[in-house]
Structure formats: structure tokens, C-alpha cells
Amino acid sequence: xxxxxxxxxxxxxxxxxxxxxxxxxxxxxxxxxxxxxxxxxxxxxxxxxxxxxxxxxxxxxxxxxxxxxxxxxxxxxxxxxxxxxxxxxxxxxxxxxxxxxxxxxxxxxxxxxxxxxxxxxxxxxxxxxxxxxxxxxxxxxxxxxxxxxxxxxxxxxxxxxxxxxxxxxxxxxxxxxxxxxxxxxxxxxxxxxxxxxxxxxxxxxxxxxxxxxxxxxxxxxxxxxxxxxxxxxxxxxxxxxxxxxxxxxxxxxxxxxxxxxxxxxxxxxxxxxxxxxxxxxxxxxxxxxxxxxxxxxxxxxxxxxx
Amino acid sequence: xxxxxxxxxxxxxxxxxxxxxxxxxxxxxxxxxxxxxxxxxxxxxxxxxxxxxxxxxxxxxxxxxxxxxxxxxxxxxxxxxxxxxxxxxxxxxxxxxxxxxxxxxxxxxxxxxxxxxxxxxxxxxxxxxxxxxxxxxxxxxxxxxxxxxxxxxxxxxxxxxxxxxxxxxxxxxxxxxxxxxxxxxxxxxxxxxxxxxxxxxxxxxxxxxxxxxxxxxxxxxxxxxxxxxxxxxxxxxxxxxxxxxxxxxxxxxxxxxxxxxxxxxxxxxxxxxxxxxxxxxxxxxxxxxxxxxxxxxxxxxxxxxxxxxxxxxxxxxxxx
Numbered sequence: 001x002x003x004x005x006x007x008x009x010x011x012x013x014x015x016x017x018x019x020x021x022x023x024x025x026x027x028x029x030x031x032x033x034x035x036x037x038x039x040x041x042x043x044x045x046x047x048x049x050x051x052x053x054x055x056x057x058x059x060x061x062x063x064x065x066x067x068x069x070x071x072x073x074x075x076x077x078x079x080x081x082x083x084x085x086x087x088x089x090x091x092x093x094x095x096x097x098x099x100x101x102x103x104x105x106x107x108x109x110x111x112x113x114x115x116x117x118x119x120x121x122x123x124x125x126x127x128x129x130x131x132x133x134x135x136x137x138x139x140x141x142x143x144x145x146x147x148x149x150x151x152x153x154x155x156x157x158x159x160x161x162x163x164x165x166x167x168x169x170x171x172x173x174x175x176x177x178x179x180x181x182x183x184x185x186x187x188x189x190x191x192x193x194x195x196x197x198x199x200x201x202x203x204x205x206x207x208x209x210x211x212x213x214x215x216x217x218x219x220x221x222x223x224x225x226x227x228x229x230x231x232x233x234x235x236x237x238x239x240x241x242x243x244x245x246x247x248x249x250x251x252x253x254x255x256x257x258x259x260x261x262x263x264x265x266x267x268x269x270x271x272x273x274x275x276x277x278x279x280x281x282x283x284x285x286x287x288x289x290x291x292x293x294x295x296x297x298x299x300x301x302x303x304x305x306x
Numbered sequence: 307x308x309x310x311x312x313x314x315x316x317x318x319x320x321x322x323x324x325x326x327x328x329x330x331x332x333x334x335x336x337x338x339x340x341x342x343x344x345x346x347x348x349x350x351x352x353x354x355x356x357x358x359x360x361x362x363x364x365x366x367x368x369x370x371x372x373x374x375x376x377x378x379x380x381x382x383x384x385x386x387x388x389x390x391x392x393x394x395x396x397x398x399x400x401x402x403x404x405x406x407x408x409x410x411x412x413x414x415x416x417x418x419x420x421x422x423x424x425x426x427x428x429x430x431x432x433x434x435x436x437x438x439x440x441x442x443x444x445x446x447x448x449x450x451x452x453x454x455x456x457x458x459x460x461x462x463x464x465x466x467x468x469x470x471x472x473x474x475x476x477x478x479x480x481x482x483x484x485x486x487x488x489x490x491x492x493x494x495x496x497x498x499x500x501x502x503x504x505x506x507x508x509x510x511x512x513x514x515x516x517x518x519x520x521x522x523x524x525x526x527x528x529x530x531x532x533x534x535x536x537x538x539x540x541x542x543x544x545x546x547x548x549x550x551x552x553x554x555x556x557x558x559x560x561x562x563x564x565x566x567x568x569x570x571x572x573x574x575x576x577x578x579x580x581x582x583x584x585x586x587x588x589x590x591x592x593x594x595x596x597x598x599x600x601x602x603x604x605x606x607x608x609x610x611x612x613x614x615x616x617x618x619x620x621x622x623x624x625x626x
Contacts, residue, residue, distance in 0.1 A: 146567075149563070237455075238568065279450070279451075
């Protein structure tokens with residue numbers, strides 16, 4: 001029996017079918033509809049520009065001590081946008097270079113944590129059984145420590161405060177959440193037909209993990225990565241505030257607050273308010289972007305017209 | 307339930323052992339390691355003397371052998387060793403400070419819940435209202451705010467500019483003995499600091515949980531039956547919305563401890579965080595190790611209580 005399919009002219013098809021949208025374009029369209037996410041993205045963009053062009057955006061040297069005003073911090077003025085600190089250094093310049101440090105540490109520690117956590121979680125979920133059980137027990141142990149205190153201790157024990165070490169220590173002690181996330185994703189993906197198909201075609205374990213499982217588990221990892229940058233910036237600020245992070249004279253938002261409780265700094269509130277506000281705004285911006293991405297990438301709502 | 311509890315308690319043994327190995331390994335693998343005790347000696351020692359003392363203390367053995375000495379001492383003598391700085395038992399040093407930290411944490415926890423739960427209920431039941439936006443704003447800002455900076459700001463405003471509250475410590479210098487009014491006066495700023503940063507997670511989580519519950523069929527049923535709005539919200543919705551939040555107690559404890567440590571440092575409150583930071587600066591490894599272990603134990607205990615609380619509160623959950 002031949003079923004008769006009415007043949008439609010192409011013009012009608014074009015009208016009725018929704019236009020083809022690539023995933024990236026769809027995600028962007030949904031991201032851009034979220035006002036907070038756009039604000040966050042703009043703030044992050046501005047920050048990146050400031051950090052990259054820090055040495056072009058200010059005519060001062062961040063470490064140049066203006067001997068004529070040492071000891072008496074100057075309030076903000078047109079000459080010194082954010083005033084000067086107790087050592088007579090231009091605070092705006094120091095904040096610009098501080099942004100560079102924050103972003104460097106935040107971003108690279110995130111890369112370390114995401115890479116390690118993803119590999120760890122993927123291996124754990126893929127092999128299952130006792131491998132999975134023991135690997136996840138280790139994650140439980142690591143998560144029982146207050147992470148910041150652990151980072152602080154390791155930083156103190158290492159006694160090396162170069163930015164690379166700080167970034168490695170933060171990254172290597174904050175991958176646990178990601179590993180759980182990836183594991184959960186892959187556990188649910190592992191049993192799907194397309195994985196069996198790949199295996200039947202003779203794909204090796206590594207190829208199945210890398211080509212089939214990880215790309216499908218990517219969305220929540222991207223969200224976690226964005227949020228992690230904010231968390232890492234907070235961690236770096238805390239470390240530097242306590243003197244166990246970025247060392248003076250390298251400018252960092254956290255270490256600018258080290259002398260916050262000295263009488264001469266308490267008398268110059270801008271020295272306290274500005275770095276703190278910058279930290280808050282930056283972390284909030286990354287959270288806006290992260291939340292926006294979460295909504296935009298969520299397959300349950302993606303492609304819906306709302 | 308008792309079966310579940312038994313299994314849960316048994317699982318604690320390998321967890322705590324693992325935690326103690328990690329705490330020990332960090333210290334032992336440090337450049338200089340446990341041997342850095344010699345940095346504190348008043349006069350330089352000859353290598354031969356150092357060797358003799360190392361042999362006496364067992365420091366010439368590899369770190370995992372030392373770990374078993376340490377563990378044996380902990381289990382059978384309840385001892386965490388002696389501080390490198392003042393030679394006092396670490397266990398006693400920590401137990402002295404523990405009540406202060408617990409006091410700070412529990413006070414701010416009560417304050418957080420008192421503010422967060424009503425605010426979240428209002429925000430969830432009045433979506434897109436001013437309070438809803440305010441709650442969301444506080445959630446984001448509180449999350450991004452470094453605890454130490456908030457502490458410094460409150461201190462700068464309320465202790466330095468207007469002298470409403472003292473800036474540091476737990477009691478006035480001239481006070482004799484314990485004075486409740488004086489203690490509360492000293493605790494206002496630290497508790498406010500810790501409460502504000504904790505509010506972020508709680509309000510956000512509680513609001514989301516409430517919104518989820520309000521979408522459930524049984525809420526519509528309750529409303530359709532003609533129950534009053536108050537009954538529906540406070541009796542049907544709130545009870546169910548509080549359940550998932552119990553889990554947050556366990557999840558949030560590490561962050562709360564970190565926040566408390568920072569608060570202690572800013573306000574010079576002699577608690578575990580203050581002790582720990584000084585120990586870190588002085589390379590007092592036994593004390594640092596003790597505090598790391600204590601913090602992790604508190605977190606494990608909190609998680610256990612949260613799990614038991616959840617199982618007890620939700621009749622739908624069966625653990626067999």
C-alpha cells in the first residue's frame with residue numbers, strides 16, 4: 001500500500017519549519033535575553049580590558065613611591081583617580097594591576113581545577129565499581145576540610161608565593177566539586193545507546209571518554225568553570241590579605257587590604273572601600289555570567305520560545 | 307533507621323582515617339617538614355645533636371611511620387602532640403578555643419535562619435516584588451563579598467567612626483570576670499559579619515526550595531480545598547521546603563568555619579581561626595595539624611547530623 005505523501009513546494013517548507021539555529025547561536029540568543037547576564041558579561045569584559053592594558057591605561061608606575069606624599073594618603077582627585085596609598089603610590093594604577101593578578105589567578109586556577117576534576121570524575125564514573133568507590137571516598141575526605149584553611153596551610157607549608165604556585169595550590173585543592181559533577185553526568189551518559197554503539201565499533205576507552213562522554217557532559221562544567229573563577233578570585237584575595245598569597249610590592253586587591261586596620265589607613269577610607277568593592281563587583285559579575293549560562297545551556301529549557 | 311545509622315557510623319572510620327592521613331601528609335611532606343622544630347632552638351645545634359634529638363623523637367623515620375606513632379598517640383592518649391612554640395599539649399590549646407568558635411558560629415547561624423527563612427518565604431510567595439529583588443541582590447552581593455572585607459568595613463564604620471561597638475576581643479580590658487552585656491556588646495559586629503555572608507546561600511537556597519514546593523500538585527490541591535493561604539504556605543509548603551535545606555547545613559559548614567576563622571582574625575577574637583593562623587605563621591605544625599583535623603571532624607559531624615536529621619524529618623525517605 002502506497003501512502004500518499006503530499007509533496008509540498010519548498011517555499012511552504014521554508015515558511016513552516018523553524019529556521020535552523022546552531023547550538024552556539026541558540027545559547028547566545030537565550031543568554032542575551034537575560035539582562036543580568038549581559039551586565040555581568042560587560043563587567044567581565046571591562047575588567048579583562050583593564051587587566052590586559054593595565055600599563056597603557058595609567059601613566060603611573062604601580063610601584064613608584066611619590067616621596068613627597070609618603071605617609072599621608074591623598075584622597076581621590078583628577079590627578080589620582082582612586083587617591084594614593086600610604087606609600088605614595090597611585091591607587092588606581094595598583095588596582096589596575098591588581099585586576100591582572102586576580103584574573104590570572106582566578107582563570108588559571110580554574111583551568112587547573114576543571115582539567116583535573118574532569119579527568120578524575122570521568123575516570124571514576126567510566127570504570128565504576130571499586131575504582132569509582134575509592135576515588136569518590138577520597139573526594140569525600142577532601143571535601144571535609146574547610147577548603148580555604150587547607151589552601152592556606154599548604155601555601156604556608158610550601159612557603160612559595162609566586163603567582164604560579166598560588167594558582168596551582170588553589171586549583172589542585174578545589175577540583176572536588178567538578179569531579180562529582182562530571183561523574184554524575186557520565187554515569188547517566190555511560191548507559192546510553194550511542195556509547196554501546198561506539199564500543200561495538202571497537203572504540204577504545206580513552207576515545208569513548210574523550211569523544212563521546214565528555215562533550216555531552218560539558219554544559220554544567222562550563223557553568224561551574226565560570227563560577228569557579230569568582231570563587232578563586234575570592235580565595236586569592238583572602239590569601240593575599242592574610243599575607244600568604246601575592247606578596248607586596250606586587251599589587252593585588254587582597255594584599256592592598258593588609259594594612260586596613262592601621263590607623264593611617266583607617267583614616268583614609270578609600271583605601272579600604274575600593275579594593276573590596278572591586279572584589280565584590282568582579283565575583284558578582286562572574287556569577288551573573290555563570291547563572292546566565294546555566295539557564296542558556298539547560299537542555300530542558302533550550303529551544304523553548306520563552 | 308538504626309541499621310542506616312550503624313552503617314553511617316562505620317563509614318566514618320575510614321573517612322576519619324583518610325582525613326588524618328591527609329592532614330599529616332601535608333605537614334610531613336613540607337620542605338623542612340617536621341624537622342623545622344629546630345628552627346626554633348635558641349642556639350645553633352651541631353648536626354650530631356640534631357641527629358640524636360631526631361632519633362629520640364622518632365623524626366628519623368619516614369613520614370608514614372611517624373604517622374602511625376602520631377595516630378597511636380591520638381587514639382590511646384587523646385594527644386595531638388605538643389606545640390612547637392610553647393610546648394603545651396595541642397589538644398588542650400584547641401579545646402580552650404573551641405567554645406569561642408562554636409559560640410560565634412551558633413549565634414550567627416541562629417541569626418541567619420531567623421532572617422533568611424521569613425525573607426525567603428516572602429520572596430517566594432511574592433515573586434518580582436521589591437523584597438524578592440532585595441533578597442536576590444543580597445544573595446549575589448553576600449556571595450561575592452570577602453568576609454574579612456565586610457568585617458573591616460563594619461569595624462571602620464561602627465567601631466572607628468562612631469564608637470558604638472568595640473573593635474576587638476571578647477571582653478573589655480577593664481572588665482573583671484564574665485559579663486554577659488559586655489560579651490554581647492563585643493559579639494555584635496563579628497556575628498553581624500558572619501551572618502551577612504551566610505545569608506546569601508541560605509536565602510537563595512530556601513527561596514528556590516520554596517518555589518519548587520509551591521509548584522507541587524499537593525499545594526494546588528490544598529488551595530483548591532479552600533484552605534487559607536496562610537495554612538497552605540506555612541503548613542503545607544514550608545514544611546516541605548525546609549527539608550532539602552537540612553542538607554545545606556552539612557554542605558555549608560566548611561564555608562561557615564572558614565568565615566568564622568576570618569571573622570576571628572579581623573576582630574582579634576581568640577578562637578580556633580585566630581589560633582590556627584598564628585600557628586601557620588609560626589610554623590607550629592602540630593597545632594596546625596590539630597586544627598585541620600578538628601575542623602574536618604566538625605564538618606564530618608555536621609554532615610552526619612544533617613543526614614540523620616533529614617532521615618528523621620522526611621518520612622518518605624527509607625534507608626535500609
